[in-house]
Amino acid sequence: MPQPLRADHLMGFSKKFDNSLRQKSPLLRAFEALLEPMDDASLQSLAARSTATTRRHFGRTMRLFAPLYLSNECINSCTYCGFSRENAIQRVTLEIDQVEKEARHLVAEGFRNILLVAGEHPKFVSGPYLEMCLERLRPIVPSLSIEVAPMEAPEYKPLVQAGSEGLVVYQETYHRDTYARMHLAGPKKDFDWRLDCPDRGHEAGFRRIGIGALFGLTDWKFEALALAAHLEYLQRVCWKSQLTVSLPRLRPCAGEFEPENPLPDREFIQLLCALRVTFPAVGIVLSTREPAALRDLIAPLGITMMSAGSHTEPGGYTGQGKEALHLTVRGKIQPGTGGESATEQFSISDDRDARTVEGVLQKLGLDPVWKDWDAEILSASR
């Protein structure tokens, strides 16, 4: 029997991805031209365009958020990640009460937008666990997002219902061969499954969808073009989601992975500005991976969302979960091996607290926006 016809765009990005780089759209070609080496004057003029475009769409504001790590358990073996199953590190999954304590600390700091982050572990970080976390935090945190292992759309739906407004999933690298070399074992090995995750998130009703690539794994220009192709696709298909893009550069972490293809500062800035002028309405996220001086320099150029004072280990803000810490070696828990604190995913570079970052933004003429969403809006759809 013939398969029923499906609209082309409902097939997911994985079916379109390779071709979108072979036959580049006019938008992608224009973007590619902006990535060519440029002299100082051209870069300055690009930065000026980028700044003006950002002001027009986002005003003189900067949205602030904080990551809250729920768990650093992980069944994937990824060569560049501190949480990799291969790494013998201190691991823990926070109890719901502990998650709430961490969140209350962040709320007291001013954060009204919290990103819940966890490694991939179906036993410890299950759908129902995430649902419980969200239900618990919804009354105290106006905006919640998740950055967890990819799921099917029907699995996402209860999380949207429980109050998760945003979904963040980075492809890490869009280069298929590099992806295969970096992801040695675990469900994350499946490139296409991850690539179609934003499609599934949109189907499930997430209002904000964040994508990104981890710069340093492969040639940065390839990564940038693929990211732009993904954004162009999502803008057309996932039209009800606010898109954000993130350009994390690899940082030191457990496992001592050395980036093979570092993205230098100058090209990083050029890429940021090129993305902004190509995608005026897409939010650009900047984390504390970058050093303070660079963050302050590029904040006005095109960044619309920043984290501050972040910890990348579960319990990092208030020391929750200490009693349950355990060392794992290749997935095996070692008895009686509790430590002082969980191991972080990567070491952050800008360690200034929220108040300091707030003050710096104000000096730069940017209004730090803490609350930009009200969970009550979503309740109507429940």
Place this chain on the structure above:
Amino acid sequence: MPQPLTIAGRTFSSRLLLGTGKFSSNETMRDALAASGCEIVTVALRRADLSGKKDPFANILDFIDPEKYLLLPNTSGAMNADEAVRLARLAASAGLPKWVKLEIHPDPHYLLPDPIETLAAAEILVKEGFTVLPYTNADPVLARRLQDVGTATVMPLGSPIGSNRGLETRAQIEIIIKQATVPVIVDAGIGAPSHAAEALEMGADAVLVNTAIAAAEDPVRMARAFKATVEAAREAREAGLPIQLDHAAATSPLAAFLKSA
């Protein structure tokens, strides 16, 4: 004296409404509001604290004096009629005026309003006693449908929010103005005082401006510039703008005729 603007029985001397997003600080916003002479100020409810807990990290409302301005809550962030209705009710129960700028844009990229959901929400909110000012595309039929269900104004866009491109929908807005039984407020896309002047000269009752002021180098001076221009354009409209001709005309055509005779 220019005629006052009347919306739902309430009169305003200023024909400039201001939005409060995108400013570099709440203080700058407050000063720009004052300099603009506006009397109606719209605030995105999602940025405000509606719980009554006086959240110091969401205190935008503390910078808008309710004695001086009519606070017009807007439903930006709502993607459908249910959410917009819920937001409006929440604002009302938090003690904000029962006025609402109805704004439903499911597309976060161009922020273009959803006509179907907007009409549905307007109908519900009007029945519940809200004074509804709906933000719409410049669609004359939609404008009529909205005024038929009892909205207090219609607010067609000049061009997409934040685009600063002026009255790209001019021809459609002209039809809306001709057909309107309620005030027409041109909202969105007004990027310069000249755009605001164009709207008022062609007969719009008021304009709503945000990005052009908030993102200006000096928002307070820009607010002043808009104030002066909007007043001048309204004055010109009331003074009787001459009809535009597509050919030259002598100042006194009859005199010329008589001379030649």
